[in-house]
Amino acid sequence: MALDCLILEFDRALRTVFxxxxxxxxxxxxxxxxxxxxxxxxxHTLGLMRVNHCGEICAQALxxxxxxxxxxxxxxxxxxxxADEETEHLAWTECRIRELGGRKSLLNxxxxxxxxxxxxxxxxxGDKWNLGFLAxxxxxxxxxxxxxxxxxxxxxxxxxxxxxRMRLDEIQHAEMAVRFGAAELPASIKLGMKAMAKVMTLxxxxx
Numbered sequence: 001m002a003l004d005c006l007i008l009e010f011d012r013a014l015r016t017v018f019x020x021x022x023x024x025x026x027x028x029x030x031x032x033x034x035x036x037x038x039x040x041x042x043x044h045t046l047g048l049m050r051v052n053h054c055g056e057i058c059a060q061a062l063x064x065x066x067x068x069x070x071x072x073x074x075x076x077x078x079x080x081x082x083a084d085e086e087t088e089h090l091a092w093t094e095c096r097i098r099e100l101g102g103r104k105s106l107l108n109x110x111x112x113x114x115x116x117x118x119x120x121x122x123x124x125x126g127d128k129w130n131l132g133f134l135a136x137x138x139x140x141x142x143x144x145x146x147x148x149x150x151x152x153x154x155x156x157x158x159x160x161x162x163x164x165r166m167r168l169d170e171i172q173h174a175e176m177a178v179r180f181g182a183a184e185l186p187a188s189i190k191l192g193m194k195a196m197a198k199v200m201t202l203x204x205x206x207x
Contacts, residue, residue, distance in 0.1 A: 035158065038156065045100060052162075059089075069123025074134050096162055131182035134173070149167070
């Protein structure tokens with residue numbers, strides 16, 4: 001049984017990093033016309049969407065690691081459900097990256113492994129800290145997406161629709177974690193998380 005679980009989790013990891021993601025919900029903004037962007041605006045938007053895609057790769061890995069080590073079956077199932085929504089975010093950002101004529105980050109496998117390790121470590125500490133890590137992650141992602149809504153070209157309604165829908169989903173995930181008893185993380189850990197996110201953002205924007 002343990003071997004079957006290991007195989008399934010390995011398959012999940014491979015599909016997340018290398019296979020095209022699928023979505024049940026329609027891609028936000030899919031019915032909107034393409035905006036006229038300058039070459040500089042297109043490159044900037046592409047970099048931002050690549051960062052968002054990379055962030056969703058990390059979210060998948062975090063959820064996977066946290067679900068693997070969660071002790072509460074209800075929490076474990078909730079983490080799996082949130083991961084399914086993050087998979088849709090992967091599909092949406094992939095779609096927009098293709099439309100902009102770009103590629104995903106070459107460092108995605110590295111980010112996945114690192115985030116999976118963090119998720120496992122968070123789960124080992126116990127469910128309240130596991131959920132606390134999840135809540136803080138989602139709050140930081142929400143702030144990050146708010147920044148992108150400011151940075152994206154005003155006329156690029158397609159990209160903005162995707163980012164805004166992702167933002168709303170992340171808010172719901174953080175609220176879910178709080179409902180299940182998330183602990184408040186120490187300020188030092190929050191700062192460390194922000195520093196790591198900054199490194200990922202700078203790298204994924206360019207590579």
